[in-house]
Every structure is written in structure tokens, then in C-alpha cells.
Amino acid sequence: MPANLPPEAKAKLAKYSDAKSIEEKIQALEEFLSAVPKHKGTENIRQWARRRLAELREELESRRRRRGGGGPRIFIEKAGAAQVVLVGPPNVGKSSLLQSLTNARAQVAPYPFSTTRPVPGMLQYEDIQFQLVDTPPLVLDQPDSPVNNRVIGLVRNADAVIIVVSLASDDPAGDLVRVLKFLEERGIVVTPQKGIVRVKKDRSQTGIRVILRGRMVGFTEDDLRRLLGQYRIYNAVVEIEGDVTLEDVEESLFSTRMYKPAVIAITHPRAKGARRKALRLKKVILEGVPVLVGDARSGRGFERLGEILFKTLRIIRIYTKQPNKEPDPNPLVLRVGATVIDAAKRIHKDLARKFKYAKIWGPSAKYPGQRVGASHVLADRDILEIHAD
Numbered sequence: 001m002p003a004n005l006p007p008e009a010k011a012k013l014a015k016y017s018d019a020k021s022i023e024e025k026i027q028a029l030e031e032f033l034s035a036v037p038k039h040k041g042t043e044n045i046r047q048w049a050r051r052r053l054a055e056l057r058e059e060l061e062s063r064r065r066r067r068g069g070g071g072p073r074i075f076i077e078k079a080g081a082a083q084v085v086l087v088g089p090p091n092v093g094k095s096s097l098l099q100s101l102t103n104a105r106a107q108v109a110p111y112p113f114s115t116t117r118p119v120p121g122m123l124q125y126e127d128i129q130f131q132l133v134d135t136p137p138l139v140l141d142q143p144d145s146p147v148n149n150r151v152i153g154l155v156r157n158a159d160a161v162i163i164v165v166s167l168a169s170d171d172p173a174g175d176l177v178r179v180l181k182f183l184e185e186r187g188i189v190v191t192p193q194k195g196i197v198r199v200k201k202d203r204s205q206t207g208i209r210v211i212l213r214g215r216m217v218g219f220t221e222d223d224l225r226r227l228l229g230q231y232r233i234y235n236a237v238v239e240i241e242g243d244v245t246l247e248d249v250e251e252s253l254f255s256t257r258m259y260k261p262a263v264i265a266i267t268h269p270r271a272k273g274a275r276r277k278a279l280r281l282k283k284v285i286l287e288g289v290p291v292l293v294g295d296a297r298s299g300r301g302f303e304r305l306g307e308i309l310f311k312t313l314r315i316i317r318i319y320t321k322q323p324n325k326e327p328d329p330n331p332l333v334l335r336v337g338a339t340v341i342d343a344a345k346r347i348h349k350d351l352a353r354k355f356k357y358a359k360i361w362g363p364s365a366k367y368p369g370q371r372v373g374a375s376h377v378l379a380d381r382d383i384l385e386i387h388a389d
């Protein structure tokens with residue numbers, strides 16, 4: 001945690017988060033590392049900065065290779081309602097899952113490291129789709145391998161992860177523990193959080209606007225402004241869900257820890273010793289993280305993956321309509337807690353500015369066609385008609 005960082009170190013972090021290019025980010029982090037005093041209280045943030053630097057250098061390097069002649073592409077453009085990456089050791093069935101659950105054709109092979117680049121595929125869930133992304137395997141015995149940096153880059157950028165472990169492994173429980181530890185060390189937390197905070201810098205916004213869907217624990221909006229000011233953040237939207245402390249806000253600025261919704265997928269249900277291994281595995285599974293067991297090749301056992309991702313991602317579907325017309329069959333996908341004005345913004349900036357009122361049908365409406373204002377909280381499957389000037 002940025003525990004009592006000197007002002008110049010904070011300024012460097014501000015520079016880092018303002019940086020547009022990878023080169024600028026690398027420079028700002030290097031400067032940060034030389035500005036931060038070395039003691040126990042700054043250990044975590046220094047470790048975060050060093051790892052982030054390694055990842056950025058890796059990304060820069062691979063861009064250069066790509067420019068030089070088409071090396072592997074690292075990032076996959078998002079599609080559908082959410083991007084979900086499959087991660088895990090080699091040969092656990094990541095590519096098989098992608099094949100059995102989506103339209104994609106990943107390389108499945110009985111030898112490790114057959115997947116060398118990320119491959120996307122779409123998983124249908126009711127009327128939306130999730131983008132699953134197969135990744136190269138984690139090299140758990142070499143935590144600082146460049147392959148791992150690439151996978152972590154994908155995880156950071158994704159909306160959720162599926163951690164895949166196989167009962168055909170000698171020690172599936174140990175595999176899971178190692179994957180979780182690896183993610184944790186890279187600042188990725190997969191257990192549901194008490195509170196979530198997002199700070200979005202926004203030039204079109206004057207001052208700090210707080211969207212409160214939870215509680216600010218032990219601090220006021222003035223304290224929040226003062227803290228953000230130290231990091232030269234003057235125009236931003238701060239979203240708060242659940243119980244959030246001022247430290248949580250500070251931590252969120254530099255994503256030293258980042259919550260990533262996760263599902264654990266256990267494969268090879270008929271492997272030798274599966275029952276015994278599954279019992280040990282159960283002991284290391286984290287509270288609040290859903291688990292599915294099935295055969296990755298046929299997809300049997302993973303039928304509810306879409307539904308579980310939907311719940312874990314905490315999203316809702318909103319169908320918009322024009323007056324006297326049928327609702328659009330393609331829903332907007334928003335977060336749980338989203339309001340009418342969030343939906344309007346998603347459709348068009350102007351619509352949010354010119355918003356007058358809305359009409360609602362569905363779960364959040366007291367009666368069909370209820371007239372509501374901008375701050376009305378939406379629910380999954382609502383139908384929304386926005387009236388603007």
C-alpha cells in the first residue's frame with residue numbers, strides 16, 4: 001500500500017497513470033522507484049512497480065518484434081458482454097474447453113505449450129455472448145518467465161478469469177494453490193471483495209463526482225478530494241460499491257491489487273485417483289469462487305458456465321425501446337447497480353445530457369411503464385424508454 005509516500009513519489013505515480021504510451025509509463029515507473037524510500041512500509045508498492053515494469057518492458061519488446069515481422073499478438077480485442085480468459089498450467093484442458101464451449105478452433109494437443117498465442121471464441125448465454133480467450137499455459141516453476149507476464153497482461157485486461165485445473169495432474173490442489181499464489185503476487189485478487197472502488201479520470205467532468213452504491217467507511221467527500229488532489233486528480237468520477245475505506249481508494253489508483261471475478265473449472269473427472277484428488281482440491285478452493293467440474297473435451301459438466309459467469313460478473317441486461325416500438329432484442333450490458341443515466345450515457349453522451357425522464361417495464365418497475373428519473377436503479381431484463389429534449 002502507498003503508505004506515507006513522499007510527495008515526489010506520489011507525483012511520479014500520477015505521471016505514471018497519466019502516461020499514454022508504454023515508453024512514458026516505463027519512464028515514470030523507473031522514476032517512481034528511485035523516488036520511493038526503501039523500507040518495509042513501501043515493500044508492496046515497490047514490488048508492484050517492479051513487476052509492472054517487467055510486464056511493460058515485455059509488451060514493448062513484443063510490439064517491436066511484431067513490427068519487425070508478425071510475432072504473436074498479445075492482446076485480443078474485446079467482444080460480447082465480457083472477456084473471460086482461461087488460465088492454468090499446461091495440458092489441463094484450456095484449449096479443449098474453448099473448443100467444446102465456443103465456436104472457436106483452438107489447438108488441442110496432448111503435449112504442453114501447444115497454445116502459443118491467445119485465441120478467442122464466443123460462448124452463448126441466453127441472449128448475450130461471452131468472449132472466452134485461451135492463453136498460453138502458466139509456467140509456475142518459473143514465476144518470472146516472459147510467458148507468465150504475457151498471460152498476466154491478458155488477465156489484467158480481461159473482465160474475469162476461468163482458472164483451469166486437471167484431476168489428471170499429480171497434484172491438482174498444489175496446482176490451484178500455485179496459480180492462486182501467482183495471481184495474488186501479481187496483484188490479482190479473485191475472492192469477492194467487501195468493497196469495490198473505481199476512479200475514472202474524466203476531463204469532461206468538473207471536480208470529483210462520487211457515485212455511492214455502498215458506504216464510505218471513515219472518510220468524507222472532502223477527505224476523498226484531498227487524497228485525489230495529492231495525486232493531481234481533480235476531475236474524476238469515483239464509483240463506490242460495498243464498504244470502502246480511504247485506503248481502498250488510494251490502492252485502487254494504481255491497481256496494486258485488482259479484483260477479478262473468477263470461476264474454477266476442474267477437468268478430467270475420470271482421471272485415476274480423481275475422487276481422492278478432488279477432496280484435497282476442495283480444501284484449497286476459495287470461499288465465494290464458484291466451481292464447475294466436467295469433461296473439457298465434451299463440455300459436459302460446464303453447461304452452467306454462462307449462467308455462473310453472468311452472476312459472478314455482476315452484470316445486468318437492459319433492453320432499450322423507442323416510444324410505441326418493440327424493445328431492441330440486443331441488450332445493453334451494464335453493472336449491477338447501474339442507473340437510468342448510466343444506460344443513457346452508454347447509448348450516447350448527448351442522450352445523457354439532454355435526458356428528461358424515462359419509462360420502465362420489467363423487474364425494477366413498480367408497474368409497467370413507470371415514469372422514473374436519472375438515478376433510478378435498473379435490474380436485469382428491464383425495458384427502458386428514454387425521453388430527452
Ligand SMILES: Nc1nc2c(ncn2[C@@H]2O[C@H](COP(=O)(O)OP(=O)(O)O)[C@@H](O)[C@H]2O)c(=O)[nH]1
Nearest residue numbers: 091092093094095096108109110267268295296
Ligand atoms: N479425458 C479427458 N481428457 C482431456 C480433458 N481435457 C483435456 N483433455 C486432453 O488433454 C490434452 C491436453 O488438452 P488441451 O486442451 O490441449 O490442454 P491445454 O494445454 O490446457 O490447452 C488433450 O489430449 C485433451 O484431449 C478432460 O476433461 N478429460
Ligand SMILES: [Mg+2]
Nearest residue numbers: 094095114115
Ligand atoms: Mg492449450
